[in-house]
Amino acid sequence: MLTDFAQNILGDEHEEDYQSLAESPTVKELLNYQEPILHDDLSVEVLNRFVRDSSLFSLAIVDKLNRPVGLIDRGTITEIFVKPYARDLHYRQLITEIMIDNPVIVDIHTTIDDLAKIIIDSGMRHMSHGFIIVQNEVYVGLSTGHALLEEITRRKQRDLYYLAHYDQLTGVPNRLLFKDRLVKSCQNAHRSEMQTAVMFIDLDRFKFYNDTLGHSFGDLILINVAKRLSECIRKSDTVARLGGDEFVIILQNIINVEDCENVAEKIVESVRQPMTIYERDVNITASLGVALFPLHANSVDEVIAKADAAMYEIKQQGRNNFLIYSPDFDLGLIERNSLEINLKEALENGQFTLVYQPQVNLLDNSVIGVEALLRWHSPTLGFVPPNKFIPVAEDCGVIHELGLWVLDQACLQHKKWLEKGLPSIKVAVNVSAIQLDHEDFLENFKAVIDAHQIDPAAIELELTEGIMLKQMETTLKTLNALKDFGVRISIDDFGTGYSSLSYLRKLPLDKIKIDRSFITNIHTTSANEAIFTAIMALAKNLSLEVIAEGVETRDELKCVLGHQCIEAQGYFFSKPLPADDLVSWLGEHNDVVSST
Ligand code: C2E
Ligand code: MG
Ligand code: MG
Numbered sequence: 001m002l003t004d005f006a007q008n009i010l011g012d013e014h015e016e017d018y019q020s021l022a023e024s025p026t027v028k029e030l031l032n033y034q035e036p037i038l039h040d041d042l043s044v045e046v047l048n049r050f051v052r053d054s055s056l057f058s059l060a061i062v063d064k065l066n067r068p069v070g071l072i073d074r075g076t077i078t079e080i081f082v083k084p085y086a087r088d089l090h091y092r093q094l095i096t097e098i099m100i101d102n103p104v105i106v107d108i109h110t111t112i113d114d115l116a117k118i119i120i121d122s123g124m125r126h127m128s129h130g131f132i133i134v135q136n137e138v139y140v141g142l143s144t145g146h147a148l149l150e151e152i153t154r155r156k157q158r159d160l161y162y163l164a165h166y167d168q169l170t171g172v173p174n175r176l177l178f179k180d181r182l183v184k185s186c187q188n189a190h191r192s193e194m195q196t197a198v199m200f201i202d203l204d205r206f207k208f209y210n211d212t213l214g215h216s217f218g219d220l221i222l223i224n225v226a227k228r229l230s231e232c233i234r235k236s237d238t239v240a241r242l243g244g245d246e247f248v249i250i251l252q253n254i255i256n257v258e259d260c261e262n263v264a265e266k267i268v269e270s271v272r273q274p275m276t277i278y279e280r281d282v283n284i285t286a287s288l289g290v291a292l293f294p295l296h297a298n299s300v301d302e303v304i305a306k307a308d309a310a311m312y313e314i315k316q317q318g319r320n321n322f323l324i325y326s327p328d329f330d331l332g333l334i335e336r337n338s339l340e341i342n343l344k345e346a347l348e349n350g351q352f353t354l355v356y357q358p359q360v361n362l363l364d365n366s367v368i369g370v371e372a373l374l375r376w377h378s379p380t381l382g383f384v385p386p387n388k389f390i391p392v393a394e395d396c397g398v399i400h401e402l403g404l405w406v407l408d409q410a411c412l413q414h415k416k417w418l419e420k421g422l423p424s425i426k427v428a429v430n431v432s433a434i435q436l437d438h439e440d441f442l443e444n445f446k447a448v449i450d451a452h453q454i455d456p457a458a459i460e461l462e463l464t465e466g467i468m469l470k471q472m473e474t475t476l477k478t479l480n481a482l483k484d485f486g487v488r489i490s491i492d493d494f495g496t497g498y499s500s501l502s503y504l505r506k507l508p509l510d511k512i513k514i515d516r517s518f519i520t521n522i523h524t525t526s527a528n529e530a531i532f533t534a535i536m537a538l539a540k541n542l543s544l545e546v547i548a549e550g551v552e553t554r555d556e557l558k559c560v561l562g563h564q565c566i567e568a569q570g571y572f573f574s575k576p577l578p579a580d581d582l583v584s585w586l587g588e589h590n591d592v593v594s595s596t
Pocket of ligand 2: 371
């Protein structure tokens with residue numbers, strides 16, 4: 001997954017990350033040694049071992065050469081000896097009479113991915129009584145499917161950590177890790193009475209190349225630039241990509257402004273050197289804004305804003321150079337607030353719309369509902385995706401009003417469809433954590449639904465998993481009240497929160513939506529499939545409905561259905577559609593149902 005280049009620039013500090021990503025561990029990781037039982041041992045002796053050690057789940061049975069011939073699990077032995085007549089029958093019998101004689105035996109060098117497949121193929125029977133691990137056919141220990149699942153989940157989380165913290169194209173840290181490292185560096189600067197510098201870097205002619213020569217051309221420019229930037233700094237410093245052609249650098253332990261100027265000059269010079277891509281000469285230049293903590297700012301957010309203001313200023317002044325922050329530049333920040341201001345006006349000026357993505361029951365192909373997704377077309381900024389404006393709306397508080405608008409529209413639409421003679425279509429709306437924190441949330445929410453006089457059960461709230469981690473008690477109270485009111489509650493993007501699954505028991509949930517990252521290529525990725533299976537088992541245990549998010553291909557769909565998940569949403573069925581298009585889609589979709 002990673003380029004050599006990415007490995008080089010990440011350096012030794014991340015070697016461990018690489019190893020875990022590059023290699024698939026073997027079942028050795030799961031080994032748990034338990035003294036085996038000889039096949040001519042008596043059942044009573046084995047029973048004694050289980051009685052003595054309550055932590056024993058299962059034991060391997062071996063022949064004289066220490067080769068496994070069977071497995072006996074706690075369940076079997078307890079079941080047998082609990083019955084009085086069976087006691088007489090089996091007391092002095094050889095253990096081989098009551099053992100499982102087709103245990104899963106795997107070599108210590110088998111990869112964990114292969115093992116996952118073996119366990120899934122054998123119908124998950126070996127989750128608790130486990131399997132025997134051998135080396136050169138000789139018994140070396142035991143393990144269970146649960147231990148395997150834990151290991152796979154841990155690896156998946158490590159991969160997700162990588163995905164969440166590194167830029168996939170260039171291999172350098174992304175915004176999240178940048179922020180993390182900046183916080184640490186500023187704390188250090190505070191202690192050591194030195195400075196931390198933040199450099200904002202924007203490429204000057206990137207858009208031209210990207211638009212005229214294509215994205216793969218643009219990608220190579222970005223990879224090249226990341227490499228050059230990394231060569232200009234020390235190992236302890238950080239280059240990160242924030243997105244698009246925006247890079248940022250953290251310089252640690254800076255003594256004076258001149259130190260920064262030297263590095264900034266080096267960077268401008270290095271990026272300016274022509275590069276050759278697909279045999280074409282490319283001349284890219286960079287504009288840099290630099291600010292220092294604590295010289296120019298008292299907080300992490302402030303130093304970022306000031307470096308950004310300096311970059312904005314250098315762009316105004318003619319690019320291809322750098323500027324160190326000065327208080328005169330603060331005016332530029334006003335421009336940056338435009339997204340926020342635009343957002344506030346957008347609601348008043350009717351620039352928002354909702355689109356609806358169908359959710360399908362896979363057993364009879366019927367539509368069980370739709371998810372309402374917000375769209376913003378700004379006359380000045382163009383189309384702004386929700387992932388970009390929702391966080392701003394959360395920061396500036398607009399989300400409360402916006403969230404109620406979404407609910408209002410969703411209710412209105414639900415009613416309109418009913419009036420058109422369509423069956424009741426359940427509408428799911430996304431609710432952000434910030435909204436739930438608002439003291440009037442519950443009251444406002446109910447008021448909107450009441451005003452439309454619709455059945456509250458026609459509305460489903462989608463909450464992200466992270467919501468539950470903070471302020472558990474107040475959140476729980478609000479959710480319980482909503483549930484009593486009659487609305488349905490689901491957990492969105494499930495599996496990405498890395499949180500303990502046990503908290504689910506406490507929540508009044510109807511459904512979990514398994515995150516798209518587990519569905520992508522589920523049919524070829526055994527780790528994804530194993531996690532999916534575990535989540536399905538958990539949901540069943542808690543009597544929750546499950547829907548798979550982001551199903552794009554027929555193979556993914558088949559696999560999801562194969563695991564008894566009977567609801568799905570994704571591009572395979574339809575992208576999110578405007579309300580009227582959804583009606584036509586429903587018509588065609590029903591045709592498909594009736595014609596098959
Ligand atoms: P989400 O709630 O998890 O919504 C699913 C996202 O995945 C949507 O992106 C949808 O268009 C996309 N998607 C659905 N099927 C597929 C697929 O098969 N493949 C791929 N690649 N993507 C698929 P969208 O509309 O850009 O929304 C992004 C996120 O923004 C949403 O994630 C949600 O967290 C947030 N959002 C959207 N509307 C609202 C809203 O009204 N309120 C709040 N608070 N958040 C919203
Ligand atoms: Mg959602
Ligand atoms: Mg989702």
